[in-house]
Amino acid sequence: MVFSWFGMRKRRVVAPTLKPRQEKVEREDKVDLKDMSPDVVPFLAQVAYFELAVFESLTRAVTAAPTLAAKEGLSAAAGEVLAKHHGLVAELRKKKVDPAEEMAPFAPAIDKFEELTGGRNWYEMLLGVYLTAGFLDDFFVRLVPSLPKALAGRVEILLETDRSAEVIVALLKEGIEADPTLASRLAVWGRRLVGDTQLVARSALHMSDNRADDEQRIEPVFTDLIAAHSRRMDELGLTA
Template identity: 30%
Template sequence: MSTSPADPARYNSFLMDLLGVMAYGELSAFERLSSDARYSPSLHDRAVLGRIAVIEFQHYELVSARLDEMGLDPEVAMLPFQPSVDHFHERTRPADWFESLMKAYVIDTVSADFYRAVALHVDASTRLLVERIQADEAATAVLRDRLKTALADDPRLASRLALWARRLLGEALTQARRVSFEHAFLGGLIGADEERSREMVRELTVQLAANHSQRMTQLGLAG
């Protein structure tokens, strides 16, 4: 656990990357959910996604404020991650409301697992920020309950959404590995060499996949 890094300048560089990707992830989630609300079958469901989008924007504001406190420009911190995150969302564009729900649920939960794992290696202030954001289970609970209701109402959705969830997981893990390797902030935060950094990323992706499989089982879907 990094409380007093040996090389503060290097640590802060990796920390800026971590906060930058978090901030842009939250901002893009807000934009995506706001846009996907158009698929909603009812005004109630549109309001559900709208409420979750607001939560994502509030999370973005928290990370952005932390960057400001560090004397860093949030836009500068986010820019390196914009192409890959945008490309990820282009590759995983949902076809309908149900796929939108599943995408929001998978990305929300996998991202939360990822950032909680990384937060074990950061300073106390940053760790509290990550925990505050990822401990907000309101959006996750709403998405999970709405998916359960949809699957109960139409069991034929199960096979399609199970396949979609597996695709989303694969894309999310690829994205996590790419960001971790290209920006090396996992190893950089603890001063690990390249070999150990890659080992950490491999271990983390295995755990992310296992957690996802457990959540899919809870939904009654194949993980």
């Protein structure tokens, strides 16, 4: 059910396929990048490689964890992200393509991204994974409706079953509570991550010849994604 609190004030703006930004948009309102969406195989491959990279980042956080309880929680989180990766690889196999071959073109940019967002210490590492994976999972979920219907359903389930965020949030909160100076350092780090994360998302989109038009269509989506990013920061008591 689509219900708009802003219905009375709603007006058509420059990009006619887009609804005005709302704080709480319904899923249907979010599907507005359809004809800019990547093809099925590259989409699955990019998301699969991204999840593999997130898994690797989490395993580094497992190795560097200061307590066995943290190691334990993060390894469970890593397992969930790995399951996403394997689910996507399984979808690639169903398409009769070689997953490694299809993922390869996305590896350099994503590896570079993981390096940039890896952080200088364990807490930055955790915040980096949490914020970038949060942002990009959000973004990829918005492209899912452009997939063939049955596949879309499966991929949506794959991308949404993830409790890894809870584990990371709990560990970050613990750290911030124990050392309040951590909050300001993490806030700076969290703000720094947004730019690079947006670039990865944009790289997944098909741009047309009309750049200005593309930007007008993309802008509200990214505004939404950034709002979600700010909520993640807020939840941790960090100023976005």
